Amino acid sequence: MPISVRDFKSRVIGKIKEKFEIKEAPGRTHDFIEIWYQDKKVCETHYSHGSEGKDIDDSILSKIKRQLKLDRMEQLYGLKNCPFKSQDYFNLLKEKNVISD
Amino acid sequence: MKEDNKLISKKGKVINETSSAFFQGISETFSLSDFPTSDSLFPSVLKQEINETISQEKSQVPVFVDIHGPEIAELQEKIEKLEQKEEQQIIPIQFLESDRIILKQPIFVNLSYYPENKLYIIDCPELDIYGEGRDEHKAIEDFKIVLEEFYFNLKKDKEKLGSDLANKWRILENVCKEK
Numbered sequence: 001m002p003i004s005v006r007d008f009k010s011r012v013i014g015k016i017k018e019k020f021e022i023k024e025a026p027g028r029t030h031d032f033i034e035i036w037y038q039d040k041k042v043c044e045t046h047y048s049h050g051s052e053g054k055d056i057d058d059s060i061l062s063k064i065k066r067q068l069k070l071d072r073m074e075q076l077y078g079l080k081n082c083p084f085k086s087q088d089y090f091n092l093l094k095e096k097n098v099i100s101d
Numbered sequence: 102m103k104e105d106n107k108l109i110s111k112k113g114k115v116i117n118e119t120s121s122a123f124f125q126g127i128s129e130t131f132s133l134s135d136f137p138t139s140d141s142l143f144p145s146v147l148k149q150e151i152n153e154t155i156s157q158e159k160s161q162v163p164v165f166v167d168i169h170g171p172e173i174a175e176l177q178e179k180i181e182k183l184e185q186k187e188e189q190q191i192i193p194i195q196f197l198e199s200d201r202i203i204l205k206q207p208i209f210v211n212l213s214y215y216p217e218n219k220l221y222i223i224d225c226p227e228l229d230i231y232g233e234g235r236d237e238h239k240a241i242e243d244f245k246i247v248l249e250e251f252y253f254n255l256k257k258d259k260e261k262l263g264s265d266l267a268n269k270w271r272i273l274e275n276v277c278k279e280k
Contacts (some may be wrong), residue, residue: 008133029232029243034254042263044254048233054138059215059222069265074174094250098265 001073002055003080005047008064011080016068018086035068037099043068069098102248189213194223194241199249202277210244212237228269 013022013033021036027046037042045076047056047057056064058073063077069092078084093099118238193207211224221240225234230251255270257264262270 002146024255029246032250032252032254034258037263040261040263041258041266044251044266045229046251048243050233057215057218057220059213059218059220060231060233063224066226067229072171072175073178074171074258088152100262 001077002057003061003077006057007055007080008047012076015082015084015086017087019090037093040099042093042098050059069093069096192223194245194248197245197249197277198242199245200280202252202279203275205278206276207247208276212240227272237259248277 016022016035019037020042021047023034025034027034030046030048032044032046034041035045042046043066047060047064061076062073065073068076070076070089071092075084075089075092079089090099139257190212191209192212193209194204195207197204208225211222211226213222213224213248214220215222219235221237223240223244225244225248228248228251230247232240232242232247234243234279252273255266255273257263259267259270
């Protein structure tokens, strides 16, 4: 199930933004999105400029899912469509020791 | 072996004389018809109730609760990954097209083709980065640019990296060198 770049930025990253600080770093061919927590850069994901105005295909979404430390595509779609809350994502990163208090 | 109400083993030893005689006595006294059948055990009212319950259960439409949905989705993903692996090739990236960094050693990456999107993807799970393109060369070229930018993205914040990105920075320091 592809996700448009617009939805990815506004809904998926928008949801993560509720608990984390997001920094964008534009690159030559890809835009990088950095996820920060307590002044630590904890995750980084990127998507191609070629995807702008288009959909991000499942093949690419599966790489983004891994970069965001999600276990299943359902969780990525869940961030977009709401069942997977920002608190759930926070708990997941904590469980995986990607973040610590 | 049975002989004159005695149970005798093959070696000729008497095993159980008493019980042997007892069972023969029973079979002489009773016949099979003396034992109650299912009809006589269950009165007709009870039988009717049982039949009604069975027919009610048969007529009910079963409701399926999808309690294994997430597990099934996870298994489907694993199957898709395995199918993708069959089409994957492992290729070495020997050098970068960069004027800022060089590779100290080749990096081995996965090259996959996704026919449904007509897309080639170069993936490096160790560094969690990928490149994409309409053909193999464009995907490799894209990956090299992403690798270089990822290197400098991590370098600028190397004192502030979380544990996972710090590990990736260590890998990058081992394989890349600034010119």
